[in-house]
């Protein structure tokens with residue numbers, strides 16, 4: 001089958017390569033020349049372990065081509081996966097501008113039957129809108145079907161997740177399109193849920209919101225654990241072993257970030273409110289998450305003193321989690337923003353992310369600078385704040401670090417350091433209820 005992937009970001013690139021692995025011929029279409037140039041050369045324009053090797057293999061074999069020629073790409077392919085961004089608008093709802101542009105191009109350029117698959121995360125009712133947008137641009141009626149097929153991969157483990165999904169969701173009312181989608185996914189062993197487009201669209205938001213809810217639940221519980229002197233990681237383990245609860249997404253810390261949880265929880269809340277059924281639990285999920293960085297700021301003030309002006313802190317980790325260079329809605333950047341408002345000096349480090357002036361809104365300069373090595377970063381600081389759970393930070397030589405610091409304080413935003421070890425070295429250690 002000839003597959004067109006529209007949007008060669010995290011999801012589009014991974015999806016395209018998975019279909020190459022399944023033996024299909026794939027075209028990646030994007031409007032961003034820089035990205036296309038890199039992909040064409042077998043280079044990823046983002047950091048994702050394992051993906052570049054696969055990209056280079058399939059580019060060399062000629063299984064995947066990249067283009068900006070929308071007209072040709074639409075005409076020549078049978079199944080079109082829409083993988084463009086659906087960012088958050090001011091009111092919290094998903095911005096469908098990019099999806100609409102793609103749908104309109106499909107309507108304009110298609111000359112024969114197409115299956116149009118929405119992989120982007122889109123609100124309930126979007127399949128219907130995509131149908132209308134395509135029809136509105138057709139010069140003559142040509143048949144097509146629209147399918148909702150949400151993606152559940154995580155950044156940092158995109159390849160593994162896409163090759164080993166827990167389930168595949170196919171939402172369509174068309175028998176023909178369902179048959180084509182079954183054929184496309186026939187190599188996968190996981191359950192396939194076949195449903196209508198609206199249910200499929202809601203499944204995606206409900207899944208991300210549920211995971212966000214687990215994180216906010218454990219984070220709020222961690223505050224009670226802090227007060228009672230209880231180790232929250234023990235509680236997570238104790239409840240997570242109950243198969244009805246499960247062990248995942250129960251790691252307390254400075255809150256969730258990334259390009260999806262914050263945007264998707266808000267988009268679902270917006271859908272709920274617009275339909276007069278407020279999802280009050282999710283409203284609290286968002287609030288708890290926003291409070292979490294302030295809760296950490298409070299801990300820092302309790303350690304270093306309430307006046308942070310002139311204090312210098314080392315922030316280790318800028319991406320929203322390990323194994324990605326994505327800093328969108330990163331809890332680390334949120335905390336840095338709070339610290340700057342307190343007039344602290346920030347020295348930052350990340351193994352992969354290189355912050356450039358103007359890309360994140362942080363005022364990069366003498367009071368907020370990024371350094372190359374951990375040693376340079378911690379040097380002369382009053383505290384180290386661990387913000388991203390990179391493996392590199394789990395193996396730090398704390399004895400050597402202590403010698404470089406002005407004061408031996410560690411604030412662990414991810415509960416990733418062995419408290420007993422660093423306390424034995426003389427550090428003042430504060431995590432999230434890891435007593």
Ligand SMILES: NC(=O)C1=CN([C@@H]2O[C@H](COP(=O)(O)OP(=O)(O)OC[C@H]3O[C@@H](n4cnc5c(N)ncnc54)[C@H](O)[C@@H]3O)[C@@H](O)[C@H]2O)C=CC1
Pocket residue numbers: 006007008009010011012029030031032035083084085086098101102119120121122151152153154155259260
């Ligand atoms: N990043 C992730 O881990 C996951 C993302 N999703 C969802 O998938 C969607 C895409 O997310 P990402 O891949 O992270 O986005 P991204 O922002 O990395 O990539 C989107 C790409 O679409 C391109 N694009 C925009 N308009 C276009 C057009 N008219 N024609 C061709 N290309 C166009 C952009 O240039 C960009 O390269 C979003 O709805 C997101 O919520 C779902 C699961 C996981």
Ligand SMILES: O=C(O)[C@H]1O[C@H](OP(=O)(O)OP(=O)(O)OC[C@H]2O[C@@H](n3ccc(=O)[nH]c3=O)[C@H](O)[C@@H]2O)[C@H](O)[C@@H](O)[C@@H]1O
Pocket residue numbers: 121151152153154155156208211215248249250251252253254255256257258259260261320321
């Ligand atoms: O729709 C999406 O884009 C994706 O969103 C998330 O994936 P992702 O954002 O890549 O990352 P996660 O691993 O889910 O982590 C999200 C945030 O939660 C935090 N987190 C995660 C787990 C945990 O126990 N505690 C915790 O604070 C992470 O540090 C990170 O900031 C979902 O896990 C994917 O299934 C989904 O496809």
